[in-house]
Amino acid sequence: MPSAPDRLAVHEEDFGDAEDILRRQSLRESAARTYARSLPVVPVRAHGMTIEAADGRRYLDCLSGAGTLALGHNHPVVVEAIRAVLDSGAPLHVLDLATPVKDAFTTALFETLPRELAEHARVQFCGPAGTDAVEAALKLVRTATGRDGLLAFSGGYHGMTAGALAVTGDTAVRAAAGGAADAGVTRLPYPYAYRCPFGVGGDHGAELSARLTESLLDDPKGGIRPPAGMLLEPVQGEGGVIPAPDTWLRRMRAVTRARGIPLIADEVQTGVGRTGAFWAVEHSGVVPDVMVLAKAIGGSLPLAVVVYHEDLDVWRPGAHAGTFRGNQLAMAAGTATLTHVLREGLAARAADLGARMLARLRDLAAAHPCAGDVRGRGLMLGVELVDPEGTATVHGVPPTASRLAAAVRSAALDRGLIVELGGRDASVVRLLPPLTMTDEQAEAVLDRLADALTAAAASRT
Numbered sequence: 183m184p185s186a187p188d189r190l191a192v193h194e195e196d197f198g199d200a201e202d203i204l205r206r207q208s209l210r211e212s213a214a215r216t217y218a219r220s221l222p223v224v225p226v227r228a229h230g231m232t233i234e235a236a237d238g239r240r241y242l243d244c245l246s247g248a249g250t251l252a253l254g255h256n257h258p259v260v261v262e263a264i265r266a267v268l269d270s271g272a273p274l275h276v277l278d279l280a281t282p283v284k285d286a287f288t289t290a291l292f293e294t295l296p297r298e299l300a301e302h303a304r305v306q307f308c309g310p311a312g313t314d315a316v317e318a319a320l321k322l323v324r325t326a327t328g329r330d331g332l333l334a335f336s337g338g339y340h341g342m343t344a345g346a347l348a349v350t351g352d353t354a355v356r357a358a359a360g361g362a363a364d365a366g367v368t369r370l371p372y373p374y375a376y377r378c379p380f381g382v383g384g385d386h387g388a389e390l391s392a393r394l395t396e397s398l399l400d401d402p403k404g405g406i407r408p409p410a411g412m413l414l415e416p417v418q419g420e421g422g423v424i425p426a427p428d429t430w431l432r433r434m435r436a437v438t439r440a441r442g443i444p445l446i447a448d449e450v451q452t453g454v455g456r457t458g459a460f461w462a463v464e465h466s467g468v469v470p471d472v473m474v475l476a477k478a479i480g481g482s483l484p485l486a487v488v489v490y491h492e493d494l495d496v497w498r499p500g501a502h503a504g505t506f507r508g509n510q511l512a513m514a515a516g517t518a519t520l521t522h523v524l525r526e527g528l529a530a531r532a533a534d535l536g537a538r539m540l541a542r543l544r545d546l547a548a549a550h551p552c553a554g555d556v557r558g559r560g561l562m563l564g565v566e567l568v569d570p571e572g573t574a575t576v577h578g579v580p581p582t583a584s585r586l587a588a589a590v591r592s593a594a595l596d597r598g599l600i601v602e603l604g605g606r607d608a609s610v611v612r613l614l615p616p617l618t619m620t621d622e623q624a625e626a627v628l629d630r631l632a633d634a635l636t637a638a639a640a641s642r643t
């Protein structure tokens with residue numbers, strides 16, 4: 183049996199070089215493909231935060247499978263956990279039957295949850311994507327409350343299936359899916375300080391957004407469909423890396439609790455240490471009624487769950503079914519990841535390293551007027567690019583610079599750094615490195631990004 187690198191070499195010869203693979207991809211795959219367009223890379227090996235491509239180039243990966251790879255690529259504890267299941271002869275697919283592998287995952291997951299929730303928690307294993315967990319959560323609260331309205335936030339991203347899309351903010355993708363699905367969704371302003379809808383920003387802007395929410399809910403002529411739940415991201419990811427102030431989150435908890443509205447925290451992207459706490463809601467001490475979890479909980483393999491207070495558990499048997507709810511390899515990889523992040527204190531590490539990176543990004547922004555705002559929490563970081571000469575928007579800040587952002591992403595790739603974009607007009611350069619990133623790697627990421635920003639800004643002028 184050849185060693186792994188030999189096998190890879192055979193594989194590469196069989197399929198031709200990177201250019202051929204990319205050409206075949208563009209000829210054969212859907213026009214809807216996403217990352218593959220902006221990142222023309224053919225990964226063949228990966229370890230930690232390094233990806234090696236078929237053309238021999240190496241990249242520092244700050245996309246991490248859109249925030250999935252808490253421990254980076256092929257972490258030994260993850261690989262070992264997968265191998266142990268394979269070697270044991272355990273079944274790989276068993277619908278939602280009980281297995282020791284699943285039992286261990288549930289135990290590990292409950293150990294990480296906010297205690298108040300864990301003591302009364304139920305978990306539903308749903309389809310394997312984040313969007314499946316969002317659908318399950320919406321059905322759960324609608325069944326439990328008997329209401330069908332929903333409260334969601336501007337800039338929110340919750341997935342691409344019909345229900346999740348209805349609560350997602352992006353108007354263009356919603357329109358393409360047909361508008362009917364979002365009837366009953368009330369969209370409230372998220373506390374986005376840089377582009378504050380009230381023109382004041384900071385805690386004051388967040389307070390005004392909370393007051394608007396409260397007054398709409400209590401106004402019998404406010405036009406709100408009685409809500410089954412409020413769905414929010416503690417830090418908006420795809421929306422442009424926007425951390426909600428802890429005070430605002432506490433207000434949303436108080437507002438929903440006082441009115442008997444379940445609070446659903448979408449921690450698909452923020453979970454498993456990413457923001458500097460194991461779950462992002464912990465920063466504020468808020469205990470939601472429902473948590474939607476995916477991405478990193480599967481340790482790089484597909485796995486999603488909804489965790490919720492037992493009082494909500496009134497849906498019927500089979501109310502939310504699906505074939506792929508028992509991926510044993512994902513559960514084993516997930517158990518290994520959750521345990522490792524907890525045991526090694528990687529959330530604290532993310533908080534510390536993230537704060538240092540944020541400080542350096544702020545220095546970078548001070549030297550570049552096109553870097554309008556720098557923000558983030560833990561290792562979820564973003565730089566919003568703007569056109570400083572453009573006419574100020576309604577928010578009183580310069581307009582977005584989406585072409586520049588795309589140029590920075592491409593210049594970063596040329597320098598061996600993978601980053602993605604998000605936010606309004608895809609103008610926010612986002613960093614989602616693994617929590618295992620070393621100080622030296624963080625320095626290299628920032629050096630390459632600074633260089634890319636300088637080059638892209640210079641070529642624009």
Ligand code: PMP
Pocket residue numbers: 248310311312313314316339340341342415419420448449450451452476477
């Ligand atoms: N919620 C949030 C907050 C997300 O960031 C995402 C994915 N980026 C989703 C839900 C949807 O997850 P998936 O792509 O696995 O369906």
